[in-house]
Amino acid sequence: xxxxxxxxxxxxxxxxxxxxxxxxxxxxxxxxxxxxxxxxxxxxxxxxxxxxxxxxxxxxxxxxxxxxxxxxxxxxxxxxxxxxxxxxxxxxxxxxxxxxxxxxxxxxxxxxxxxxxxxxxxxxxxxxxxxxxxxxxxxxxxxxxxxx
Amino acid sequence: xxxxxxxxxxxxxxxxxxxxxxxxxxxxxxxxxxxxxxxxxxxxxxxxxxxxxxxxxxxxxxxxxxxxxxxxxxxxxxxxxxxxxxxxxxxxxxxxxxxxxxxxxxxxxxxxxxxx
Numbered sequence: 501x502x503x504x505x506x507x508x509x510x511x512x513x514x515x516x517x518x519x520x521x522x523x524x525x526x527x528x529x530x531x532x533x534x535x536x537x538x539x540x541x542x543x544x545x546x547x548x549x550x551x552x553x554x555x556x557x558x559x560x561x562x563x564x565x566x567x568x569x570x571x572x573x574x575x576x577x578x579x580x581x582x583x584x585x586x587x588x589x590x591x592x593x594x595x596x597x598x599x600x601x602x603x604x605x606x607x608x609x610x611x612x613x614x615x616x617x618x619x620x621x622x623x624x625x626x627x628x629x630x631x632x633x634x635x636x637x638x639x640x641x642x643x644x645x646x647x648x
Numbered sequence: 649x650x651x652x653x654x655x656x657x658x659x660x661x662x663x664x665x666x667x668x669x670x671x672x673x674x675x676x677x678x679x680x681x682x683x684x685x686x687x688x689x690x691x692x693x694x695x696x697x698x699x700x701x702x703x704x705x706x707x708x709x710x711x712x713x714x715x716x717x718x719x720x721x722x723x724x725x726x727x728x729x730x731x732x733x734x735x736x737x738x739x740x741x742x743x744x745x746x747x748x749x750x751x752x753x754x755x756x757x758x759x760x761x762x763x764x
Contacts, residue, residue, distance in 0.1 A: 515671035
């Protein structure tokens with residue numbers, strides 16, 4: 501179900517759009533008055549997720565990346581969806597330092613960073629249909645209210 | 649992302665400015681590797697003072713260069729002036745098992761304090 505404050509954007513899986521994704525995520529999160537650190541966490545996690553799409557989901561072509569931002573109470577949800585090749589072994593992909601592209605100097609830390617910087621990380625993927633990465637981050641509303 | 653490089657004696661000092669992500673990683677990597685063709689370089693310094701964002705793509709750039717330096721006799725890699733989000737990503741990655749950490753600015757401040 502789509503709520504009034506949900507935002508969806510779609511863009512091409514070009515590496516230059518990683519910056520665009522970070523900027524959108526920061527702009528969406530800004531309305532919840534996050535701390536500088538929370539904002540950094542959100543930008544870092546979305547950057548990792550979108551980079552994964554650019555590098556892995558569409559290895560031989562440019563595809564679509566869909567970002568969906570929503571919120572419920574003090575929890576911000578970001579979904580990153582592609583229609584690419586899918587992840588064949590999600591458990592392995594989540595292992596620190598696991599990468600299928602060492603020749604490109606991929607550190608294999610993308611999901612590790614997302615997991616560390618977000619409160620929740622869910623990955624669903626179907627081979628040759630695509631992947632959705634869902635990340636949730638609690639924004640400290642109590643601090644905002646105390647400051648007010 | 650901008651890069652400023654200075655070679656002094658056996659040291660290559662790389663100062664990065666801006667956001668280090670996957671998009672600019674390969675360009676930075678190629679520039680550094682060209683400079684590292686000089687076999688007399690024994691110390692590689694990454695100055696991250698003016699890096700405003702870095703994700704695991706930046707870790708890949710640093711780790712691969714650090715591994716190459718380690719293969720040189722007497723070769724070492726140092727990170728200076730990493731703060732905030734950049735330092736948190738670096739620590740999470742375990743990069744400091746291969747790379748030394750120094751803080752040039754605090755050393756400089758310490759010197760000026762002593763001079764006073």
